[in-house]
Amino acid sequence: MSEIATLTGDMTLQATETAPDPETIARGVCRSGDYFTLLEHLRESGLYEGERERIRQEYGPRLHHVTFLSEKEWEILTILELYDQLTFRHALRVFESIYDKVTGRRPVGIFLRDHLFREDVSKEDLYRAALLHDIGKVTIPKEILHDVTTDDEWIMLAKAFLHQKNFESVSQALTESPHLRAKDLVPFSCTISSDIAEELRKEGIDPDLPLGIIMGRHALLSGEILRAYGFRVSAEIAESHHHRPATEGLEPISRSSFRASWILRAADIFDALKNPRSYKPGNTLEKTALVLEREAERGFIDHKLAALWIADELKHA
Numbered sequence: 220m221s222e223i224a225t226l227t228g229d230m231t232l233q234a235t236e237t238a239p240d241p242e243t244i245a246r247g248v249c250r251s252g253d254y255f256t257l258l259e260h261l262r263e264s265g266l267y268e269g270e271r272e273r274i275r276q277e278y279g280p281r282l283h284h285v286t287f288l289s290e291k292e293w294e295i296l297t298i299l300e301l302y303d304q305l306t307f308r309h310a311l312r313v314f315e316s317i318y319d320k321v322t323g324r325r326p327v328g329i330f331l332r333d334h335l336f337r338e339d340v341s342k343e344d345l346y347r348a349a350l351l352h353d354i355g356k357v358t359i360p361k362e363i364l365h366d367v368t369t370d371d372e373w374i375m376l377a378k379a380f381l382h383q384k385n386f387e388s389v390s391q392a393l394t395e396s397p398h399l400r401a402k403d404l405v406p407f408s409c410t411i412s413s414d415i416a417e418e419l420r421k422e423g424i425d426p427d428l429p430l431g432i433i434m435g436r437h438a439l440l441s442g443e444i445l446r447a448y449g450f451r452v453s454a455e456i457a458e459s460h461h462h463r464p465a466t467e468g469l470e471p472i473s474r475s476s477f478r479a480s481w482i483l484r485a486a487d488i489f490d491a492l493k494n495p496r497s498y499k500p501g502n503t504l505e506k507t508a509l510v511l512e513r514e515a516e517r518g519f520i521d522h523k524l525a526a527l528w529i530a531d532e533l534k535h536a
Contacts, residue, residue, distance in 0.1 A: 242301075245270045249301040251360040251422070254444050257298055271297045281311065284318075285350075287343045291448050295351050302357045303364060309490055314349040316486045320531065321345070327527040331482060334524070338475035340452060348445070348456035349483055355440030360422065363433055365497040366402075368410050373401030376409040403431030435461055456480045460487055481520045485511060485528050504536050 245266040249257050261267045274297055282288060300307040321331045321342055335342060356364060368376070377389050389404045408416050408426040416426040424433060442458025455476035460483040492507040508529040515525035 241266050241269055242273065245301050249298060249357070251302070251358060251364075254298060254354065254357050254440075255447075257302070257357060258294065261298070261301070267297070270301060274300050278311065281315070285346065287347065291450075292347065292351065295354050295444070295448070298357060299351070299354050303361070306353050306356050306364070309494070310350055310353050312490050312494075313352070313483070313486045314346060316490065317349045317482060318346060320528070321482075325531055327524075327531040330523065330527050334482070334521075335479065338478050340456070340475055340479040344450075344452040345456060345479055345482060347450060348453040348460070348480075349486065351445060351453070352441055352457040352460050352483060352487070353437065354444050355437035355442075358440050359434065359437055360419065360424070362411065362415060363407070363419075363424070363430065366407075366410065366430060367497045368402065368430075369499065370401055373405050377401060377405045380409045381405070400431065403429050405429055407433060452476055456483055460484050478521070481524055484514065485520055485524060488514060489528075489532065504532060508532065 245261060245264065248260050248264050248266065258267075261270070271293055275293065278296075278300075296307070299310065320327050321335075322328065332342075335345065377386050381389065389401065392404060393399055393401060406427045407430040410430075411419075411426065419426045426433075438458050438461045442454040445454035445457055452473075455473060456479050459477050459480035488511055489507055492502045492510055493504065495501045511520065511525050511529055514520045515522045
């Protein structure tokens with residue numbers, strides 16, 4: 220019997236009284252791991268077709284105007300929604316935000332259309348990247364994806380677990396670089412048990428790395444998945460929507476795709492900050508705009524794009 224057959228069989232036996240529905244079983248199948256392995260397991264379970272149609276029915280009305288969606292995109296969306304609905308809905312909002320601005324007649328829309336034309340990046344490639352930019356998160360276990368440790372708690376953990384010299388280095392870095400958060404500098408292992416840390420090592424994740432670095436790898440994995448489907452430009456945009464890590468061995472990225480990723484980065488930041496997360500409540504529009512300004516100052520977003528994006532958000536708040 221295959222691994223997936225055993226899994227679904229075990230779930231059915233353990234819950235005969237509650238009779239789990241296909242969606243519940245499918246979510247159990249799509250636990251963290253290699254994307255294509257999850258897809259294979261879901262297909263073997265016999266649940267893929269039904270879940271894909273459920274997701275189409277549920278979210279199709281919000282995507283009725285998206286003409287480029289093919290079976291490939293729906294395949295990716297199916298796995299992402301089954302793995303984590305919060306991440307799926309975030310990606311959908313990011314796409315909707317970009318689509319609204321690019322197609323609108325407001326100043327930001329005029330700028331964005333001209334920006335894409337000059338960079339020779341199609342709107343379709345940008346929209347696809349926006350909708351699927353977080354698919355790499357299916358490789359991140361839920362203990363990490365939904366970590367609830369706040370910034371203040373990270374500082375307390377750093378003080379408690381790091382040597383004094385290392386703690387002083389962390390404090391200095393946070394003071395000198397406002398864009399950094401303690402989770403970007405403090406080992407994730409400070410917040411978890413040794414058993415969980417060992418499980419993460421078995422999954423190829425080093426728990427002694429900071430949470431920010433562990434999470435940051437999802438962008439490159441998103442790019443790998445999209446590239447495997449033949450979406451080269453969308454892959455380049457998606458894998459650059461966070462800062463481009465100084466990692467050797469990466470495929471070269473075109474300057475055009477990198478500049479187009481500014482648009483995705485702006486939308487991603489706005490949605491991530493405005494909406495509540497497991498470790499924080501939603502931020503005010505003013506605070507979110509301030510972060511976008513800082514990203515422009517750091518060179519990760521075009522200054523004019525940031526200014527127009529902020530003005531558009533404030534005007535339509």
